[in-house]
Amino acid sequence: MNSRKDQLKAFDRLLTIMDELREQCPWDRKQTLQSLRHLTIEETYELGDAILDNDLVEVKKELGDLLLHIVFYAKIGSETNDFDMADVANEICEKLINRHPHIYGDVEVNDEEDVKRNWENLKLKEGKKSVLEGVPKSLPSLVKASRIQDKVAGVGFDWEEPHQVFEKLKEELEELQHEVNVQDQDKIESEFGDVLFSMINYARFLNVNPEDALERTNKKFIKRFQYLEAKARENNKSLKDMTLSEMDVFWEEAKKL
Structure with missing residues (x-):
């Protein structure tokens, strides 16, 4: 180097x-x-x-x-x-x-979580009125939700255990299903947003980056679908003319690659 x-x-x-x-x-x-x-x-x-x-x-x-x-x-x-x-x-x-007063000062920390909490508290002392001021307005919504949750957790506003977050997710899913049954489109959108927000929060407790996880699935889907397209061409077929069961044969092949 x-x-x-x-x-x-x-x-x-x-x-x-x-x-x-x-x-x-x-x-x-x-x-x-x-x-x-x-x-x-x-x-x-x-x-x-x-x-x-x-x-x-x-x-x-x-x-x-x-x-x-x-x-x-x-x-x-x-x-x-x-x-x-x-x-x-x-x-x-x-x-x-x-x-980083734990490096350049006399503050002691035990772990990464202590560092994150100190970071957010120091920003408030610097004059920020809210821990959420540092979240860019133009961030994509999925990334923004993740950053919001990270920041509020940094000042102690958080669940204690992963199972609590999972229970909250199930609750939000039930509320979404209720609005789907009622067929109120505005409330469906609102509840769907709550479900996504809860999913992103649960990902944090599982130490999963939701943006990376979703992009991984995007790439996987693209690869499999393009395999399906290639196989259709090899058989001189158009996807529009194939049945779902015919396409599913190639899709299952793609999953094994």
Whole structure:
């Protein structure tokens, strides 16, 4: 692996290239914080895909893309004298030091849960009125629910045992079924949301990341369905013309792969 000196040299090289591109490239010169935002989100999802695939070559590439965006934002900030790359780095350094008094102070912790509780309490002392202020509004709903539950658990608002969460999930399912029977669409949607929220909460107690679990199932389904499509083509058939029982034969084959 590269030495710290080589790492710093590489980062300095990136900063220099960013300066040159901002000055000389028409596209780079045109970009703003707002125009880069959607591209940054896309790059973040691409990194997430590479991590889920455990493709470390792609992880390295996508980290580079994301790092470029961070440097780009800092460059734009420096042009208006609001902040530069040093300010960005120092800001996170100070935050990490202040949020880890068990490392840089005299606070003692017993485990990871103590660390998380201290983290949320420190944020409130810094002036935040709610532990939920740090949950981005634009997060996808599934991820947002998971972050909300993590944060409130960090200040003690939580169930004690997994079986309690499971009982709550069953209760929400019963309420959903009741509204389905009544056929009140607005209440069905509301109760369905409660079921999903409870499922995500239960995942936390099982030490399962719900986003990763769902994406794993998405990938599994795509792989099996594409096998089904391929088999249909091999038999000169269209899925639209096949019965469910015919498709199920290939689907069961796909499950064994």
